[in-house]
Amino acid sequence: MIFNSLYERMYSVPSSQHSACTKYREKSVKEIQQLPAGSFSEWLKETRRAQLEDVGVDVPCGSCNLCCRSSYFIHIKPDEIDVLSRIPEDLLFPAPGLPEGNVLMGYNRHGCCPMLINNKCSIYDYRPLTCRIYDCRIFSAAGILAGGTEKRMINRHCQHWQFDYPETKDRDEFQAVRDAVKFVNEHADCFPDGKVPQTPSQCAMLAIKVYDIFMHALKRGESVSDGDFNRAIALRVMETYKQFEKAIEHG
């Protein structure tokens, strides 16, 4: 339900500090109980649309509320008046690096959102957009962990999602998302100043936004050692990402 959209911005750190995209060990189908995640291409299209239109996504969460209990800071924008009016002011603090009025809500010592009461969101109908657009399937799609020990419950949960691949396109797009993550992980040095996404959410979302490049640029799973080629791909990744962000700004 939640998503730290603050970190969706292209925050960057030097590649030497980069540890955002830790791969998880994919268990065999026999080891885990599956949760249907839907067709991959449909999911990808909806995820991109939700980003572009700044709207919520329909995640088949069932009774799960792990993301409300996983030490996320929740970003709330200044125009979320209804949301802000329902959260006690002392739970909010200015969001670092964002214009005045943007705030964050923290979590308690157990990693729980303070608006989670009796295991339910006490402001569900008025929950922040950050919560409405959070979808942990993004980590399964990207093949990375949601985070370290504070996100361990989500990491475990994500291993249960099972996408469908009814058409070749589903498989190709899935592979392109994985290739995008792999490229960013392996070629951080090809990006300006060696800067790449800082968090798993950023890393996965970058792949969702630029996957199309990897439908054509590389052969499946190929890792290219040609530095010039990789720098050219990195440049295209940056350009495509910026275009996507511009499209979000212009609604």
Ligand code: SF4
């Ligand atoms: S962790 Fe995933 S399945 Fe659970 S509530 Fe959050 S988005 Fe839904």
Ligand code: SF4
């Ligand atoms: S506001 Fe509600 S949905 Fe969002 S993290 Fe808190 S309890 Fe969960």
